[in-house]
Amino acid sequence: MEIRMRYMVHLISLLVALTTAVMADASWGYNADNGPATWPGVCQTGFRQSPIDFNLGSVEISHYNKLHFVHYHNAGSVNVTNNGHSVTVSGFETWGPNQPYIYSGGLAHKYKLVQFHAHWSQDYLTGSEHTVGGLHYPAEVHFVHIRDGYTVATAANLSDGIAVVGVFLNLGTPNVGISMLKAALSDVVSVGPVTKVDGFRPKTLLPQNTESFYRYEGSLTTPGCNEAVIWTVLTDPVTVTEDQLNLFRNLKDHHDNMLATNYRPTQPLNGRQITFRPSNFDRIELCGSAPTLRGSISAFIATIASIWLPNM
Ligand SMILES: *[C@@H]1O[C@H](CO)[C@@H](O)[C@H](O)[C@H]1NC(C)=O
Numbered sequence: 001m002e003i004r005m006r007y008m009v010h011l012i013s014l015l016v017a018l019t020t021a022v023m024a025d026a027s028w029g030y031n032a033d034n035g036p037a038t039w040p041g042v043c044q045t046g047f048r049q050s051p052i053d054f055n056l057g058s059v060e061i062s063h064y065n066k067l068h069f070v071h072y073h074n075a076g077s078v079n080v081t082n083n084g085h086s087v088t089v090s091g092f093e094t095w096g097p098n099q100p101y102i103y104s105g106g107l108a109h110k111y112k113l114v115q116f117h118a119h120w121s122q123d124y125l126t127g128s129e130h131t132v133g134g135l136h137y138p139a140e141v142h143f144v145h146i147r148d149g150y151t152v153a154t155a156a157n158l159s160d161g162i163a164v165v166g167v168f169l170n171l172g173t174p175n176v177g178i179s180m181l182k183a184a185l186s187d188v189v190s191v192g193p194v195t196k197v198d199g200f201r202p203k204t205l206l207p208q209n210t211e212s213f214y215r216y217e218g219s220l221t222t223p224g225c226n227e228a229v230i231w232t233v234l235t236d237p238v239t240v241t242e243d244q245l246n247l248f249r250n251l252k253d254h255h256d257n258m259l260a261t262n263y264r265p266t267q268p269l270n271g272r273q274i275t276f277r278p279s280n281f282d283r284i285e286l287c288g289s290a291p292t293l294r295g296s297i298s299a300f301i302a303t304i305a306s307i308w309l310p311n312m
């Protein structure tokens with residue numbers, strides 16, 4: 001009797017703990033009552049918040065080296081789960097010496113991949129978090145890297161503790177990486193289950209050309225909005241099909257409602273510098289002339305054209 005009583009007490013406190021944990025996580029979202037305008041703390045008071053809009057007037061050409069993606073071509077096991085805010089693909093720490101990482105490209109440190117997740121909406125006019133000339137892509141994937149030698153928790157306290165690489169998704173031919181995740185994405189429609197996928201290669205979600213990117217200092221785009229992120233947003237999108245986008249669009253939130261949109265609106269620049277590394281930078285320099293404004297204008301036109309003229 002007494003044992004059973006004690007067991008009940010344990011069970012109840014466990015349930016309370018679990019409920020608190022889930023509620024804490026479920027306390028923010030993307031609806032009117034819990035959306036970005038209601039997120040607390042630095043999300044409202046910060047000065048280097050993300051995402052932002054990349055527009056010609058605020059961009060400066062950079063002299064960065066190439067950003068190197070190491071071990072991104074490797075295949076390994078990942079865990080796919082729906083945390084009620086997005087679908088997260090994690091487990092890269094378990095790859096040991098094969099854990100993907102990035103370096104150079106203007107980064108002062110080496111940053112190791114810990115997870116990636118996606119942002120989307122139900123239409124093609126919105127979805128990505130960053131925008132180019134005010135225009136959204138239909139979705140955006142964020143590869144989250146932690147500064148070498150730090151944990152996720154300690155890195156989130158440093159002004160350059162986290163390096164996120166953003167990749168835009170655009171409508172076109174199927175993406176091999178999303179195809180590999182298809183069954184898992186169908187398994188995690190509701191919050192909770194974790195599905196393992198073997199043989200996943202993160203490189204499948206990078207565009208062929210990773211040389212051209214935007215760079216700025218910002219934050220996490222979800223609460224606590226820590227101002228700890230060096231952002232790299234690749235200019236070239238990867239293509240996905242409408243069916244592949246629908247795998248994200250069908251996911252549900254903590255209340256088993258549709259997670260219809262999960263992008264935060266763009267935030268004020270507050271005087272921050274955005275730099276742009278064009279992919280033809282090396283070639284231009286080889287020819288002995290500095291990269292020109294004309295180069296960046298044509299890059300912008302190409303980007304905007306790619307948003308509006310997807311290979312359908
Ligand atoms: C996936 O999750 C399981 C259970 O939490 C864990 O044991 C396993 O190591 C994880 N695998 C990866 C690749 O992270």
Ligand SMILES: *[C@@H]1O[C@H](CO)[C@@H](O)[C@H](O)[C@H]1NC(C)=O
Pocket residue numbers: 153154157
């Ligand atoms: C992060 O910084 C806060 C405030 O300075 C501090 O209270 C907290 O312990 C730090 N967390 C870690 C993991 O270092």
